[in-house]
Amino acid sequence: MTIQSSARPVDTLLYIELQRFLFREAKFLDRRDYQSWLALLTDDVTYRVRIRSFRDSGAAETDYAVVDDGPVELRKRVAQISNARLSRAENPPSLTRRLITNVEAFHQADEADILVESSLLAFRTRSGIPEGGFYIGKRHDVLRRTGDGFQLACRDVRLDQTVLLEGALSILL
Amino acid sequence: MGFSRRVQDQCWVDEAAATVSRQVFVDDGVFQQEMDRIFFRTWGFLCHETEIENAGNFVIRRLGSAQVVVTRDDQGTVHAVLNSCRHRGAQICRSDSGNARHFVCPYHGWTYDRTGKLVTTTFDQHFPNGFKLSDLSLPKVPRLEHHKGLIFGCWDPDVASLADHLGEFAWYLDPFLARSPLGMEVLAPPHRWRTRCNWKVGALNFAGDSQHVLTTHAGPLTLDPVRAARAGFATAAENSFQVSTDQGHACTLTYLAPGLPAEAYQTHPPDLEPLYTGITPDQREMLKNLRVIVGTVFPNLSFIETQVGPSEKAIIMRQWSPISGTEMEVLSWVLAEREASPDYKKEVLRKGIHNFGAAGVFEQDDVELWASATAASNNPIALQYPYSFHTALPYLQKFEANGKWPGRVYRPADTEVAQFEFMRQWNRWMQAPA
Missing domain, CATH: 2.102.10.10 (Rieske [2Fe-2S] iron-sulphur domain)
Structure with a gap:
């Protein structure tokens, strides 16, 4: 999917609608209401999380995927972490809070698609690690208009980390 | 005085009892000695x-x-x-x-x-x-x-040559490094993550912790029924085995049992298999019907080759890089044959990281339990109770040697003998004069 971040910004009313989508979606994830969350996804959803490298200033920026899921893999991932019998990392579940800020939204060539950029701060504590830890990064989401609302067609989270400090990532960002 | 003194008096690896002191998995003094006696003395992967x-x-x-x-x-x-x-x-x-x-x-x-x-x-x-x-x-x-x-x-x-260090273990390693004329290629920079556990926990897991698979990884195995069926059959398969060699290297090979649908026995991609000209006929036989091999090159380089998709076989390489007695940084690479098509490489990478990357559906559950074990072991009471490797004991002396397969070969593949052998060799390095 080609993403055009320099395209026309959305108007205020639409902006509020998109932000409301993001807040509601974050609420579902924080509550671990995965059924409601899955209903927000398009059938061809893609979900990527990337981490970065330190490079000399001037050298090409590099990042690489630590998650590169299509719909099949993403649904399996959710089936695992949402089921107490099938997950060790998420049983007991992590306690999480996702803060979504710095939202910008742009129309795309395809009228149905809106690119929504936001900053993500996800805080997570889990059994055995009571002090918790952060995942911080930039999201590029493509939201697709479907009837009366939106669905998430593509999420790309670029973390501002080169080494994941909290073990293997078992929550959705 | 008191508790800590008692711990120091314990031996680290009790060969007669098949137990290992928890101290070696949490203690910074042991960690320092490992640096001096192992990591600055033997070959490390770069x-x-x-x-x-x-x-x-x-x-x-x-x-x-x-x-x-x-x-x-x-x-x-x-x-x-x-x-x-x-x-x-x-x-x-x-x-x-x-x-x-x-x-x-x-x-x-x-x-x-x-x-x-x-x-x-x-x-x-x-x-x-x-x-x-x-x-x-x-x-x-x-x-x-x-x-x-x-x-x-x-x-x-x-130090003696790298060839001496790898010894007969190279026979097991090479079919996953250089089976095709151009050899293997790293598909992306290594994933890196920190985990609050000792580096040996990862090394042991890959040396041959067959017993954790169905419990720890109930998630991905249940959600992929074909894989689950194969895993269950394979653990029981009598042709599966574990290997250890004198340098401390160890691996576990699990094979497909009879009775599966015919396509299950196409374990390697059909268009790549004809390229496997860099291996001997015996090594080719080793690959036949191989469901998964997982192994550790002493001290801290591990590898696994396993199916990650209907026709994709990924090779994952791991380094368990020691940070302290209770922390490691993991590096994880995905490899494929250089001759493979760009589409194949892309899918192997994508599915390889889905399973075994920094957010992998296998990895997340391992890491959680390794950190949990480390936290729970690092206190004077827990330290008095060594870890159990008892299912190694009946098998330690029952190995095949000088047979078709190099090294000491142990059957069945679901005991702790490969892990305990790793710890015995570790102990030899640690006891060697400074």
């Missing part, structure tokens, strides 16, 4: 040749507790030098990877070439007359050797 393919390419890696820059010079020769300026110690390279003609220390401008040789300081004219600047070149890793695309280094100049 990088794959395809990570630094061209002149000037470099990556930063850890060898023992020292950070090194691994570079390729204009002649194609690989060098590994300490990442610390000879002047006042600053890192001469602060990028994770890249391409550089020179390494210029950001502190005072001392400049080193791609081989680590000091070329100029900014005040050459003030050095004593006749001073040879090249005497202040970066300390080189004195021994650097290649094996089938892997580059290893050792800080001990007198």
Whole structure:
């Protein structure tokens, strides 16, 4: 999917609608209401999380995927972490809070698609690690208009980390 | 006094009882001794040749507790030098990877070439007359050797050759490193994550912890019924086995049992298999019907080859890099045959990281339990109760040797014998005179 971040910004009313989508979606994830969350996804959803490298200033920026899921893999991932019998990392579940800020939204060539950029701060504590830890990064989401609302067609989270400090990532960002 | 003294009196690896003291998995004193007696004395993995393919390419890696820059010079020769300026110690390279003609220390401008040789300081004219600047070149890793695309280094100049270190274990390793004419390729930079557990927990897991698979990984196995069926059959399959060798290397090979649908026995991609000309007929037989191999090259390089999709077989390489007694940094690479198509490589990488990457559906559950075990073991009460490897005991002396397969071969494949053998060899390294 080609993403055009320099395209026309959305108007205020639409902006509020998109932000409301993001807040509601974050609420579902924080509550671990995965059924409601899955209903927000398009059938061809893609979900990527990337981490970065330190490079000399001037050298090409590099990042690489630590998650590169299509719909099949993403649904399996959710089936695992949402089921107490099938997950060790998420049983007991992590306690999480996702803060979504710095939202910008742009129309795309395809009228149905809106690119929504936001900053993500996800805080997570889990059994055995009571002090918790952060995942911080930039999201590029493509939201697709479907009837009366939106669905998430593509999420790309670029973390501002080169080494994941909290073990293997078992929550959705 | 008290508790800690009692712990010190325990032996670390009790060969008669098949137990291992928890101290070796949490204690910083043991960690320091490991640095002195293992990590600065034997071969450590640095990088794959395809990570630094061209002149000037470099990556930063850890060898023992020292950070090194691994570079390729204009002649194609690989060098590994300490990442610390000879002047006042600053890192001469602060990028994770890249391409550089020179390494210029950001502190005072001392400049080193791609081989680590000091070329100029900014005040050459003030050095004593006749001073040879090249005497202040970066300390080189004195021994650097290649094996089938892997580059290893050792800080001990007198260490026996890498070939001696790998010994007969290379026979098991090579079909996953160099089976096709062009060999393997690293598909992306390594994932890196920190985990609050000792490095040996990962090394042991890959040496042969067959018993954790169905419990820890109930998730991905249940959600992929075909894989679950194969895993269940394979554990029971009598042709599966574990291997250990004198240098401390160990691996576990699980084979498909009879009775599966015919397509299950096509374990390697049909269009790549004809390219496997770099292996012997015996090695080819080893690959036949192989569901998964998982192994550890002593001390801290591991690998697994397994199915990640209907027709994709991924090779994952792991380094369990020690940070302290209770912390490691994991590096994880995905590899495929260089001859494979771009689409195949893309899918192997995508599915490889879905399963075994920093957010992998297998990895997340391992890591959680390793950290949990470490936290729960690091107290004076827990330290009095060594870890159990009892299911190794009945099998330790029952190995096949000098048969068709190199090393000591143990059956069945679901005991703890390979793990305990790793710990016995570790103990030998640790008890060796300083």
